[in-house]
Amino acid sequence: MGRYLVRRLINYIILLFVAISLAYLLAATALNPRALYEVRNPPLPPASIEASLRQYNLSDKVPILERYWIWLKGVLFHWNWGYSPTGIPVGPEVARRIGVSTRLLVLGTFIGIISGVAAGAWSAVRQYGVRDRVLTVISLILLSTPTFVSATILIILATDFNNSTGIPFFEFTGETGQQGTEPLAWLWDRLQHLLLPTLVLVMVNFPFFVRIQRNLMLDSLGADYVRTARAKGLRKERAVMKHALRTSLIPTGTYFAFSVATLFTGAAFTETIFSFNGLGQYGVTTISGNDVNGTVAVTAFSGVCVLVGAMLSDVMVAILDPRVRLS
Amino acid sequence: MSEQLIGEQVVAAELSGETDNPTPEEQRSGKRLNRRQLIVRRFLRNKTAVVGLVVFLLLALLAIVGPYVTPWGWDQIDDSSFLSPPSASHWLGTTQEGRDVLALTIKGLSKSMLVGVLVALLSTSMAALVGSVAAYFGMIVEKTLLWIIDLLLVIPSFLIIAVISTGGPQGAYSWLLLVLLLAAFGWMLTARVVRSLTLALKDLDYVQAARFMSVPAPTIIVRHILPNISSLLVVDATLNVGGAILGETGLSYFGFGIQPPDTSLGTLIADGQSSATVFPWIFLSPAILLVIIVLSVNAIGDGLRDALDPNSGASGRAM
């Protein structure tokens, strides 16, 4: 098992290396940091533009492989992920933003997943009942509504509420705002700012897990072993809870592990709309800002997340499924 | 397997048209339905799916005919009304530049639908090809293709598409590049499913039989394997339309996808979103249309899945 994991890890590292290298080469070719300097007013002298670009290893006059090599050495030997066109080091920026994203995402993702799994299992047992149909339609609607629409609609509604009641209860810009002086005011403030984005994240994760869990549960409801459990004398509800649900949670566990690990990758919309300076928003701004190194760093981080997710999924299966654990 | 819960099986068999050879009497009684009729029948029984299909067709009609019947052209500017709410002359209001929201939305709708359908066709075909080839040939071919799939899954597609379309050629046909990119990053998961289905099919006797007759491999894949996973491919292509529309609008929302002056639902939503709390009509029209179209596609996909797969639960289940 240990050797197997090591081999697997090596494969992942190779995969990651190729993926990040490709991302670098693509970003360095497609993005044009020079444009940032050229539009300055008053115009900068070409020589000084070139000097700044070369300082940050961003000059398109340097052959791309040479730039790649410099960048690679920096990453491998100094853990230096390069600089933005304005000279801000990328590494620390990413690290800071991971913190911001985590604070934003964890709550909503977990609530969404757990409630989704519960609702999915609940709904499967009532297949084609009224409640099942309602839930199915709701999750279908939520699934078809992109974040930038649901978030904006929430904001419109929240604004209406704030305006009509005159109380600025809903907050939707940034992590923190004006705080009162009472004890724990800071916490209240943060929660107020988290409320809407968390709701949006629940709306993303909930329907996805409702559907997964419902389908898995339906599969295991018809399984022979549930029938065996009932033949032993278990009541239907108990047979379902103990046998069908438990077995159907194995694949859910893998999705869960994967979703948690890839938490950061899908958050660009939520972060941008609610003005959280997190990693997703960083990915978007670096691309529109022609920030080659920043883009690559975000790509690399997402890649790591995906692979950690894959690994975690395997671990999760091994924990939940004796067939995997014991072979 | 000879007689497990025969009731279920009889029912399932009836549904999938796999009953025994009909005697002439049975045929005359007209009770038997062929597979296609059964699928249609089961699909039609799913109200959500039927509504989805009708809505989708209506929207497609709107996208095609709309530009000829709306009072305003999408690039026409009405100097007399800027940011006006819905009214008799501008049914859905106007934008800051005085353009008609209805005309713009229809224009955006047609582009988004076009992108969605093209991407879905391309990516599902790609998935079918790669998945079946990988599984059928096995060995080094399979390993290589699986590795490429893994690689593409590790690369965050959203960022890479954004990077390439930012640096790529601009112009009236740049949306075609976007179609290619969305397709290029949208086939991997389906390809994996196709692969595992092909692996199962490959061991089935009729594929073996073809092999033992020296039927060439490409013929086996096209004649025996792909038709037998067509249910999956149809469902997948349908759901991919929704996925592709969401992908396109998401990218366009950030300014990476469809580029002005071209218009899609994504660019319209992005334009309207900044002032959504003050002038909601600019945002709401394309946004609601987007949700409706994705919803209809998803409903069709679900209905198709249930209709094509007798085990999906549409025919009732034990307990």
Next chain:
Amino acid sequence: MSTDTTDRSTATAAPRKQRRTTEGTVLTVRDLNVTFPSEAGPVKAVRGLNFDLAAGETMAIVGESGSGKSVSSYAMMGLLPQNARITGSVKLHGDEILNLDDARMSRIRGRELAIIFQDPLSALTPVYSIGDQIVEAIRTHDKSVPKAKAMNRAVELLDLVGIPNPQVRVRSFPHEFSGGMRQRAMIAMAIANDPDVIIADEPTTALDVTIQAQVLEVLKTAQRETGAAMIMITHDLGVVAGIADRVTVMYAGRPVEQGSVDEIFYAPRMPYTIGLLGAVPRLDASEKQPLASLEGNPPSVVNLPPGCPFAPRCPMHQPDCLTAEPPLVPTDRPAHTAACIYSDTIATRELGYADIFPVPDLRPSSLEQAPRESRPTVLELQDLHRHYPLMKGAIFRRRVGTVYAVDGIDLEIRKGETLGLVGESGCGKSTTLLEVLQLKPPTEGNVVVLGKDVREIRSGAERRELRRDLQVVFQDPMASLDPRLPVFDIIAEPMTVQKMDKQAVEKRVRELMALVGLEPSHADRYPQHFSGGQRQRIGIARALALEPKLLVLDEPVSALDVSIQAGVINLLDELKTRLGLSYLFVAHDLSVVRHIADRVAVMYLGKLVEVGDVDRVFDHPTHPYTQALLSAIPLPDPEKERSRQRILLTGDLPSPANPPSGCKFRTRCPKFQTLSESQQQLCIDTPPDLFDLGVPDHRSACHYNAELQVI
């Protein structure tokens, strides 16, 4: 009856177990009907089932797929889907249990009424250990039993059903058990609460014969231990003959004949039962007897026409058979009922299956009359080996060993001859067949097809040429035909590959369909419109398209119902004679092999253990494995079954990746255990060759060859 009848009224409220009756009727079923809704109309799966079951008695319900035999047992257990409409009465100890609510039924299920399912893998929950699942069965009905005590009981039960090392195995998960062990665990679970009635639903269908013999033995033990009545649901008449006291034969959802096992087997009064018995090939028939062919297929239970449902297939049927469905009425014999208006005619004229059903004319071909040695060899396997690497790991697969799937076999088939290759699953017979079909060089040794050495095949074109003469018929008639192609395209495919002229193909397809007994005008239909037997005929037509010389038959009838099976066997017999074909017939059913084969080869773990003339090997089996295999097969003859002594093999087949040294069979060999230590050493050290036995065409690979009569 019950000695504890006083609290009968509270029995449903408190989970107190009633005293078991040791005599008298335990279960009474009256007019049981089950209907399912379906797209095409209501499916009447069971129609009017009646029977009484006494304590300790075993009743078999026999029928083919779709006859309603399993549905009726699920109906009694209350385990059918909610959309099933169940009417009638099922009384357990005189209390009505049909359509009880789930809570009340749950107290009966598993405690008084237990069931053993067919497929022991899917019937056990994969994520709980065997012990936990048995404990659950115990504690569901009696919470007062402490967990530790219940676990001890689980160990006892596993020991009772013959699982070695039960203290350790109780902690195993289902996937760590072999099929036979899982079925034993299922039995242990079923008898955990001392039930009054055990329903066994095809409990051995998924198992190999030697394992089947073990499990049937365990079932008998379990029944003896609990004193329970048993309902045995099966399609295998041999199993019925060995275990049942009484028999109910079902057809199209309806019981058509009921009586004691001897009555049903020796004095059947319903043409369907007679035909069924006549359609089974007999292991104990040295003279090749023709099989009854029941034409047609069981009717669909959706829209049953009036009249006897068997009438369309019954050669005896008269116009009055079609007016009303005949009820189950007493016959000339005591306690024997049959649903046929002509059962008296059958009784008085003493009609047997050959009098009622058409039987083929079995004249040997002119080829077969020529001495074997003078006929050309069509297939020769020379020291054939096929080894596979045993791989592990998902991404970096690495070799951890070798699977010795086929480990050195020699065989030859002469023109016009049928060689039966038999053995249990995992013995390497399918691999052998693939080696022949692939026409590629094996790991070691050689395959020579029609004089052509496969090692010398250089091009795909050459291989394609050779394939004209070598064709295959597969086991599963559903899986062997592409469901998306019309029958015409399926049969035409081999000819298309050989680039035959279109018009010739057209003509040939119609010819072939007629040849195998299909209506040529059905060529534009899809496989799913045909029944299992007809699909198998399509498969045979496809195999014959290019007029091959050698047909490889991979279990061609094992997926078919008995009544259908006989027709296909008869067709194969006839084609062989008419077209001068040679067959390599791979099967696990030795009765079928005895019927159809001229010679037989028995395989065990990649090696041949006994080869020879089919009658010689079956009547004088010399290798201990052949003896055990033959003795494990139940005969459709209750009297013979009662007097037969079974050789029960212990344990499961060893892994072909790690076979025992010397003689591969020694770990399970009954003879090995009787040998002295020095004699055993020879078995451990030296792999036995196929020794000539001094009689023509009979060789056996045992160091201590000795004949034994086992049938």
